[in-house]
Amino acid sequence: MQIFLVGGAVRDALLGGKAYDRDWVVVGATPEQMLAQGYQQVGKDFPVFLHPETKEEYALARTERKAGVGYHGFEVFADPNVTLEEDLIRRDLTINAMAQDTEGKVIDPYSGLEDLQNRILRHVSDAFAEDPLRVLRVARFAAKLAPYGFELAPETQTLMTDMVASGELEDLTPERVWQEVFKALGTQKPSVFFEVLDKVGAVEVLFPELYNLHGVTQPIKHHPEGDVWIHTMMVLDAAAKLSPLEEVRFAALVHDLGKGITPKELWPSHKGHEKAGVPLVQALGSRYRLPKKLQIMAEKVTEYHGLIHQGLNSEGLPHLKPQTFLKVLKACTALKNPEGFKDILLACEADAKGRLGFEEQFYRQAPFWLGVLDAALRINNQEILATGVQGAEIAEAIEQARVERIKAFIHTYSSK
Numbered sequence: 001m002q003i004f005l006v007g008g009a010v011r012d013a014l015l016g017g018k019a020y021d022r023d024w025v026v027v028g029a030t031p032e033q034m035l036a037q038g039y040q041q042v043g044k045d046f047p048v049f050l051h052p053e054t055k056e057e058y059a060l061a062r063t064e065r066k067a068g069v070g071y072h073g074f075e076v077f078a079d080p081n082v083t084l085e086e087d088l089i090r091r092d093l094t095i096n097a098m099a100q101d102t103e104g105k106v107i108d109p110y111s112g113l114e115d116l117q118n119r120i121l122r123h124v125s126d127a128f129a130e131d132p133l134r135v136l137r138v139a140r141f142a143a144k145l146a147p148y149g150f151e152l153a154p155e156t157q158t159l160m161t162d163m164v165a166s167g168e169l170e171d172l173t174p175e176r177v178w179q180e181v182f183k184a185l186g187t188q189k190p191s192v193f194f195e196v197l198d199k200v201g202a203v204e205v206l207f208p209e210l211y212n213l214h215g216v217t218q219p220i221k222h223h224p225e226g227d228v229w230i231h232t233m234m235v236l237d238a239a240a241k242l243s244p245l246e247e248v249r250f251a252a253l254v255h256d257l258g259k260g261i262t263p264k265e266l267w268p269s270h271k272g273h274e275k276a277g278v279p280l281v282q283a284l285g286s287r288y289r290l291p292k293k294l295q296i297m298a299e300k301v302t303e304y305h306g307l308i309h310q311g312l313n314s315e316g317l318p319h320l321k322p323q324t325f326l327k328v329l330k331a332c333t334a335l336k337n338p339e340g341f342k343d344i345l346l347a348c349e350a351d352a353k354g355r356l357g358f359e360e361q362f363y364r365q366a367p368f369w370l371g372v373l374d375a376a377l378r379i380n381n382q383e384i385l386a387t388g389v390q391g392a393e394i395a396e397a398i399e400q401a402r403v404e405r406i407k408a409f410i411h412t413y414s415s416k
């Protein structure tokens, strides 16, 4: 029986990076023989085993993974009927189809090293087409490896385009699709993921709401670079620079979906696109069964980013009524979760970075909104109760006091 390190761990080590997962493949042993040698089977339908010496590390790794620290466990895949070369040829990309023996020697029957050095994402064989998820995996690797500048091999791009055209992506479970999207959102340049998917026709199939943003124009003064799709990709990458949270990045991705359905007579201002976008974000969220936290932030940013940008006008002066400021804060649950509101502001800052001439303005906008929030939160309940109000009137009095505090803050701010 021989054991080889395979996949991402070999690839990332050769790239000089750090690997979290370590996958091994065993050649020449049956599951029974592995069990007899002390390996522990962890997968029911698929032969996945735990190395006898790594049980503790595995247990620790599972806790670490839960805490989001990373994963250093060992998983051993074994199929007694295949050789190492047969195993590797069934893998997705040549850079993922290298193995390393226990002495550290690299086994590379499909020129993965050459592709790694030339920064090429190339499929190993026709077996690539057996799993349509690989279309998303390749896009995700392009995003993950973007700092190294990887390109898609033309033949791989053609195969991916054919796979998309055949309609098989529609059979993927929402969970598998979302898992890839989520990982891609975590990369330094998530736009690469969507650009690659778009190139092979997969955005139209999987995210028609995003696809609709192509060719939709906006005011040229702020968007000399192009349409809402390009703006969205810029905003997404800006969000990735501003926040490690997938919630913020996803909100940035979907914040302008409404522009894809605004009637042409409302171009390029797209008045009302914020509200119009909310049902689209909801539909996308339920299609992929997105986590609630992520979904809620995306809906809030979509609905309120326009108003948040109008907190201060272009001269830097407060621009909304105190009641409207309070309405936005309440709708964004900022009064209950001030830290969460900061994340909403980050998504709006990313939006400003995707518009020429807005970034500077936003640097004043965010602290201003936090000032408004602080004013709204500075309510002394005792003071309110001392006025003698009772029952339902208490809530009204608190509301009124909040409006007054915001008014006072706006006044001080404007007279500075």
Ligand SMILES: Nc1ccn([C@@H]2O[C@H](COP(=O)(O)OP(=O)(O)OP(=O)(O)O)[C@@H](O)[C@H]2O)c(=O)n1
Binding pocket: 006, 007, 008, 009, 021, 023, 090, 091, 092, 093, 096, 097, 131, 133, 134, 137
């Ligand atoms: N649909 C899939 C899933 C996995 N693999 C193979 O299984 C390995 C391990 O898969 P995974 O852990 O998902 O990816 P990694 O390459 O380890 O990369 P990362 O950890 O960055 O996701 C891959 O390298 C690849 O060889 C594959 O060919 N096709």
